[in-house]
Amino acid sequence: MSERPEARPGPSAWRRLYVIARPRLTRGTLFVTVLAVLLGFALATQLRANRGQPLEGLREDELVRVLDDVTQNGQRLNGELRDLERTRDSLQGNETDLAAALAAAKDRADSLSILAGTIPATGPGVRIVITDPEHKIGASLLLDTIQELRDAGAEAIQIGSARVVTATYFTDADGTVRVGTQPLTSPYTILAIGEPATMASAMDIPGGVVESVHRLGGEATVASLDTVDITGIVTAKAPVFARPDTGTPSATK
Amino acid sequence: MIPALGLAVGxxxxxxxxxxxxxWLLPYLPIAVVAALDAVFGGIRAALDGIFDDKVFVVSFLSNVVVAALIVFLGDQLGVGAQLSTGVVVVLGVRIFSNVASIRRHLFKA
Known part of the structure; x- marks a missing residue:
């Protein structure tokens, strides 16, 4: 910053500016104007170029630095990507395991429910109709029939409308047969799901159910069916005394 | 007046x-523009000093632009283009500031 004193005093500065700014047409003014036009053109061009693509105006070493930055960023992001992919894969693996475990558990629950008689069941099987015109057929024969069916591989059994499960019992009372508390009337209908041929032949063997019923004056007909629907269900009771034994020795106290 | 109009037209x-x-012009255009701005402010100051001369202005304008571009070009060849162009911009910036300060003192007495 130069600090030299003013060449001329006061108000004449503005006056001089006015004199300079006055339009004149000389060769010098022409040159100066041409240069001014060029300067304005270059200025506008540079401003536009700078705004358009900022990388275009950079030198080689600056570009190398920018490239390095971008490469480093890319590597960092790639690492992050790999981490996230690993996390995603492990989460997906967990999900698959979980789904498989869930499906297996559901399968187990289904088979146990059918065995326990808490859900309806359907499948191939037999329908046995026993008529008892002389009222001689009692609980023991029906129990034998159920036992015979179980031996033949029946998976679900229903007599009348009552599902037969482990807790089912037959009693003779007042000349009628009761299954549980429910009285049964002739003809007795027994539905069983299982291998139809096996069960049918189990009924037909000498000394078997069909022959026993015949001896008592009744008639037993066995029909093999492609679809037997067992709709009777029982409500599962939670055991009061029995507990699952996990195999720990403390059970024998 | 006419040169100012010319600037606007440009x-x-x-x-x-x-x-x-x-x-090929990309590295030099900004430097050239700054150099030209320096020449313009120098010209205004000279006018206020009462020593403005068309010929001097034209020559200083052109030489400013050419020398600035040459310096940057040389720097690019030597591998120090970025630093040298920064240096040129700093020098020209200082000159523009001192010229503007002089113009300000002429016009506002401050």
Missing amino acids: ILIGVLVKPDVPV
């Missing part, structure tokens, strides 16, 4: 034409 042309800067 800016207008640049905005309207939207020219693409040739790649």
